[in-house]
């Protein structure tokens with residue numbers, strides 16, 4: 001009796017120790033799986049920083065190739081944009097997956113896609129421009145002849161007297177409420193000082209990457225999400241022809257101003273920049289991916305009939 005009780009006590013002890021050991025090992029394995037990596041200022045404090053980061057596959061000479069005409073005398077933001085300001089701005093978002101998600105090719109494609117939007121929106125290239133119309137991205141850092149002051153009634157983000165909210169930045173920001181929202185996110189008072197976006201290239205890139213990484217509404221994906229494969233379309237999305245790919249990034253950023261209108265120039269121009277950059281980065285336009293356009297997509301957030309971008 002006595003010895004059998006001792007035996008069962010020993011068995012129990014062994015079981016408990018084994019269970020503890022298993023939990024311990026499991027805990028360690030789990031920790032290892034979620035290893036945090038530090039690559040210095042460029043990318044630190046996240047699992048995304050363990051793989052290649054942007055400077056590993058996108059270097060200054062490539063930036064110069066993509067935006068080869070931006071510092072020519074006729075360019076309107078001559079001397080403003082540079083590689084370092086892009087990398088410094090990206091460093092805030094690399095730990096969240098910007099240019100650091102998935103296989104190397106997906107990372108490179110995300111940078112080509114993001115910069116494709118930027119290049120298209122800041123281009124002063126036209127049909128007969130030297131170097132071709134796609135070589136003129138980052139030609140502007142602000143709208144040249146605004147037709148209005150882009151001030152709308154807003155309780156939360158009222159216009160600062162004298163301030164103008166015309167298009168500025170790498171993915172141009174318009175309207176006081178958009179300056180207010182982005183300023184709040186970046187902790188810079190853009191509502192009082194919208195001009196910062198045409199004075200500071202790092203801030204201009206930060207605002208653009210924030211826009212790329214942030215869903216416009218709750219329960220909606222960001223442009224980053226639909227591009228890197230973080231997003232599963234609902235039945236409604238599928239019925240609206242919204243599927244993962246470059247096309248859906250245009251839907252999120254420009255809505256029905258660009259999407260659901262067939263193969264219009266403004267949409268084709270953004271796609272052309274993306275593919276031109278894929279070629280220059282050595283990925284190749286044949287890797288553009290499925291659902292490249294949004295010609296037939298219904299907007300995630302249709303614009304109100306009276307509002308414009």
Ligand SMILES: *[C@@H]1O[C@H](CO)[C@@H](O)[C@H](O)[C@H]1NC(C)=O
Nearest residue numbers: 047048051100101102103104
């Ligand atoms: C790191 O790279 C591997 C292989 O390319 C990829 O499967 C994995 O998803 C990457 N990690 C993250 C956090 O994206």
Ligand SMILES: *[C@@H]1O[C@H](CO)[C@@H](O)[C@H](O)[C@H]1NC(C)=O
Nearest residue numbers: 186188200201202203204206
């Ligand atoms: C430009 O913006 C960045 C990011 O907000 C900031 O760190 C930097 O100090 C700014 N530079 C100048 C000259 O204001």
Ligand SMILES: *[C@@H]1O[C@H](CO)[C@@H](O)[C@H](O)[C@H]1NC(C)=O
Nearest residue numbers: 219234235236237239240298
């Ligand atoms: C799906 O779309 C229909 C029609 O536009 C809408 O009434 C419904 O609320 C949507 N369902 C979801 C889950 O979004």
